[in-house]
Amino acid sequence: MTGTMARIAWPLGFGILVLILWEAAVRGFDIPPAILPAPTEIWDAIQRSTHILWIDWVQTVVKGALTGLILGAIAGVLAALAIDRVDFLRRGLLPVANFVAALPIVGVAPIMVMWFGFDWQSKAAVVVVMVFFPMLVNTLAGLEATDRMQRDLMRTYSASHAQTLGKLRLPAAMPFIFNGLKIATTLALIGAIVAEYFGSPTKGMGFRISTEVGRLGIDMVWAEIAVSAITGTALYGLVALIERRVTFWHPSQRRG
Amino acid sequence: MKRIVPVLVVVACIFALWYAGSFLMNRAWVMDQAARAGTEPGFSEVLRDTMNQDRAKLPAPHQVAAELYDGILDKKVTSKRSLVYHGFITFQATMAGFALGIVAGVALAVAIVLSRVADRTLMPWAIISQTIPVVALAPMIVVLTNAMGAGSLMVPKAIIAGYLSFFPVLVSMVAGLRSPDRMQLDLLRTYGASPRQVFWKLRMPASLPYFFASLKIAVAASLVGAIVGELPTGAIAGLGARMLIGSQFGNPMIMWSALFAAAILAAGLIWIVGGIEKLANRMMGGQRA
Numbered sequence: 001m002t003g004t005m006a007r008i009a010w011p012l013g014f015g016i017l018v019l020i021l022w023e024a025a026v027r028g029f030d031i032p033p034a035i036l037p038a039p040t041e042i043w044d045a046i047q048r049s050t051h052i053l054w055i056d057w058v059q060t061v062v063k064g065a066l067t068g069l070i071l072g073a074i075a076g077v078l079a080a081l082a083i084d085r086v087d088f089l090r091r092g093l094l095p096v097a098n099f100v101a102a103l104p105i106v107g108v109a110p111i112m113v114m115w116f117g118f119d120w121q122s123k124a125a126v127v128v129v130m131v132f133f134p135m136l137v138n139t140l141a142g143l144e145a146t147d148r149m150q151r152d153l154m155r156t157y158s159a160s161h162a163q164t165l166g167k168l169r170l171p172a173a174m175p176f177i178f179n180g181l182k183i184a185t186t187l188a189l190i191g192a193i194v195a196e197y198f199g200s201p202t203k204g205m206g207f208r209i210s211t212e213v214g215r216l217g218i219d220m221v222w223a224e225i226a227v228s229a230i231t232g233t234a235l236y237g238l239v240a241l242i243e244r245r246v247t248f249w250h251p252s253q254r255r256g
Numbered sequence: 257m258k259r260i261v262p263v264l265v266v267v268a269c270i271f272a273l274w275y276a277g278s279f280l281m282n283r284a285w286v287m288d289q290a291a292r293a294g295t296e297p298g299f300s301e302v303l304r305d306t307m308n309q310d311r312a313k314l315p316a317p318h319q320v321a322a323e324l325y326d327g328i329l330d331k332k333v334t335s336k337r338s339l340v341y342h343g344f345i346t347f348q349a350t351m352a353g354f355a356l357g358i359v360a361g362v363a364l365a366v367a368i369v370l371s372r373v374a375d376r377t378l379m380p381w382a383i384i385s386q387t388i389p390v391v392a393l394a395p396m397i398v399v400l401t402n403a404m405g406a407g408s409l410m411v412p413k414a415i416i417a418g419y420l421s422f423f424p425v426l427v428s429m430v431a432g433l434r435s436p437d438r439m440q441l442d443l444l445r446t447y448g449a450s451p452r453q454v455f456w457k458l459r460m461p462a463s464l465p466y467f468f469a470s471l472k473i474a475v476a477a478s479l480v481g482a483i484v485g486e487l488p489t490g491a492i493a494g495l496g497a498r499m500l501i502g503s504q505f506g507n508p509m510i511m512w513s514a515l516f517a518a519a520i521l522a523a524g525l526i527w528i529v530g531g532i533e534k535l536a537n538r539m540m541g542g543q544r545a
Contacts, residue, residue, distance in 0.1 A: 006376070007376065010376035010377045011376065011379075011380035011381055014377040014378075014381065015381070035399060088262050089262070091262040091263075092263050092264075092265055096263060096266050096270075102472075102473075102476045102522060103476075103518070103522045104518045107483065107496075107511075107519075110500070110511045111515070114313070114506070114511070115313065185387070186389070190389045190390065193391045194391050194484060197487045197488055198487075198499075198500070206488075209395055209488070210395065210488055218396075218399065221395065222396070224392060225392045228388065229387075229389075229392075232387035232388050233387045236383075236387040
């Protein structure tokens with residue numbers, strides 16, 4: 001138990017120390033709030049405008065990022081399963097997908113905004129495209145993770161393709177799929193916010209940040225940053241938690 | 257040969273789908289124009305018109321290729337409409353951020369490997385830093401660097417690019433510096449090596465393959481950071497700024513050519529870094545043998 005406590009206490013203490021130093025620096029050097037507000041001022045802004053923050057959060061995170069993340073992740077895994085069945089496709093698509101996964105896909109944001117309009121649909125579309133390739137590449141890598149012996153064993157059991165997939169290869173691919181999902185969660189938030197810079201209705205975290213910067217409402221900008229930081233960390237933590245439940249058998253999850 | 261054929265077939269299929277998509281998505285506009293003019297175009301006329309619109313919903317591949325050729329080779333490099341000019345601005349920010357990311361990533365990795373306190377306090381925050389969407393932070397980075405007296409947009413863009421690219425370097429370097437096993441560490445102990453000697457003669461060389469392997473991911477991340485950094489910072493030059501301008505003027509050709517210029521830049525950077533990685537690996541292998 002002390003091990004777990006220490007694992008949390010050290011980084012938590014460091015975070016609190018940074019916040020205290022930040023507060024002290026802002027007060028000590030009299031930094032104007034238009035440049036860097038103190039943590040307490042940001043906290044005030046969060047409490048003052050909970051309602052606006054909630055509306056922005058729903059618009060950007062729930063409608064934009066999460067919708068896109070779920071659709072894109074499912075599409076990526078399904079595409080990987082389909083490609084995996086056809087050897088020719090696998091040899092042809094894998095290099096292409098690997099290549100595309102390394103490109104700056106955020107660049108499709110203006111195109112998606114042009115196609116799907118200003119509202120959340122275009123944000124979700126950007127997220128789908130950004131999330132699709134890492135999911136595809138990781139799932140394909142995961143499906144390769146079983147070795148000859150294991151697959152031969154399934155063959156001696158006269159297992160069908162679906163049975164081999166469901167009972168051996170998909171479970172074995174889970175660590176890879178979750179690795180892709182972790183990358184995807186951070187990409188999803190970036191995609192949803194970036195797309196708002198190319199046009200959005202009068203709500204959303206990216207919209208609020210760019211307008212408040214213009215109005216010098218810097219404490220509000222930091223409030224949005226705090227919300228987005230907590231959301232990003234919570235999403236990542238959620239994926240890691242599900243991963244621990246699903247891949248409890250994997251060496252990297254074992255304790256002790 | 258066996259490896260290249262499937263790839264070529266897939267690429268050909270992508271182009272075929274793209275052309276089909278252009279036809280389907282641009283047809284509505286052609287039909288609309290024809291209805292207003294009171295004519296009924298035949299299939300071949302519709303096909304021709306969907307492939308050559310200035311403001312196509314989905315420009316056909318040859319249009320994008322022509323626009324890229326025009327922007328990269330036909331314009332003078334100093335022209336504000338030259339993609340080379342904009343690409344170079346983004347490239348500079350990418351490289352500055354890449355360098356920043358390497359320095360920060362290696363420094364943090366060394367601290368984390370050498371100190372247990374740093375391992376416990378910094379590693380969780382390094383992971384958290386990557387779950388925070390950097391685009392949200394970007395405008396604040398601009399405000400802060402301006403307040404500190406950085407005149408150009410280069411500094412905030414490089415910081416954003418570095419923020420995204422330090423993480424892969426950090427993770428790989430930590431793994432690399434920890435890769436020497438018990439036996440090797442014990443051997444150095446029997447030689448009476450000091451901790452400093454263990455670090456420089458064993459851990460550092462052992463980490464080099466890991467370091468070079470992380471560079472490809474880091475440079476791709478750095479480019480994404482440089483492009484993203486141009487969006488909320490009000491930049492007027494750079495590939496990200498081109499995308500923003502294309503979006504504001506509703507000009508799809510500018511967006512598509514900027515997107516492909518960014519893709520070409522990314523491919524070039526990854527190719528160069530991959531080459532450096534291969535070269536380094538070969539030299540390391542030569543030393544070992």
